[in-house]
Amino acid sequence: MKNDWRGRQHPGFWAFVVHRLSGLLLTLFLPWHFWVLGKALNGSAALDGFLRWTDQPLVKWSELALVLLLAAHLTGGVRLLLLEFLDWREWQKALLAVATVATLAVGVAFGLYVV
Amino acid sequence: MNARLEARLWVAQRISAMALGLFVLIHLATIVYAMRGGLSAAEVLSRTRGNAPLAAFYALFVVSVSVHAPIGLRAILDEWFALRGRLVDWLLLVAGLALAAWGLRAVAAVFAG
Numbered sequence: 001m002k003n004d005w006r007g008r009q010h011p012g013f014w015a016f017v018v019h020r021l022s023g024l025l026l027t028l029f030l031p032w033h034f035w036v037l038g039k040a041l042n043g044s045a046a047l048d049g050f051l052r053w054t055d056q057p058l059v060k061w062s063e064l065a066l067v068l069l070l071a072a073h074l075t076g077g078v079r080l081l082l083l084e085f086l087d088w089r090e091w092q093k094a095l096l097a098v099a100t101v102a103t104l105a106v107g108v109a110f111g112l113y114v115v
Numbered sequence: 116m117n118a119r120l121e122a123r124l125w126v127a128q129r130i131s132a133m134a135l136g137l138f139v140l141i142h143l144a145t146i147v148y149a150m151r152g153g154l155s156a157a158e159v160l161s162r163t164r165g166n167a168p169l170a171a172f173y174a175l176f177v178v179s180v181s182v183h184a185p186i187g188l189r190a191i192l193d194e195w196f197a198l199r200g201r202l203v204d205w206l207l208l209v210a211g212l213a214l215a216a217w218g219l220r221a222v223a224a225v226f227a228g
């Protein structure tokens with residue numbers, strides 16, 4: 001069955017795209033994340049060498065992007081669970097907006113305190 | 116399509132999602148808290164070394180994500196690339212086990228000692 005293009009004008013479609021792409025990118029990031037943490041096996045100096053590399057502005061902005069991806073996947077996932085497991089109520093229409101605001105709030109918190 | 120397998124994967128995806136919802140929330144709060152004013156390995160490891168409850172938390176986190184991510188990848192491979200079937204499922208199982216092993220090694224690196 002072919003997708004109807006009209007469906008792509010619906011915010012729910014874009015929520016689906018964001019959820020899928022964020023999940024894919026986070027999955028690709030994980031092996032690298034684990035590799036970095038594994039450096040601690042060689043002592044704190046090895047990990048420190050890497051942490052100094054992360055002080056570069058471009059890396060900091062990439063970290064913000066990763067945090068936003070994680071927050072978006074979390075809030076989008078909670079939205080999906082609430083839609084799937086609860087009976088339909090009017091307030092569920094607002095979940096997408098709540099998820100978006102919560103994601104941005106996490107990004108702002110990370111941006112203010114860390115970047 | 117094996118209906119029983121599909122149903123089990125659906126349940127595994129949702130249960131792991133519920134666990135991850137909690138884990139990711141705590142992880143995000145930890146990231147913002149721990150990274151304020153920069154991060155040093157000594158600072159991190161002083162908080163993690165021998166911290167059994169936090170190690171258990173992150174071990175469960177790794178196991179949950181190792182269940183969740185391959186099932187998500189399976190949907191992407193199926194729906195966007197028309198890649199499906201027994202071989203794909205076996206490869207995803209191996210990828211999930213490898214991710215779990217790789218992640219648990221990272222947990223050991225940060226928390227053991």
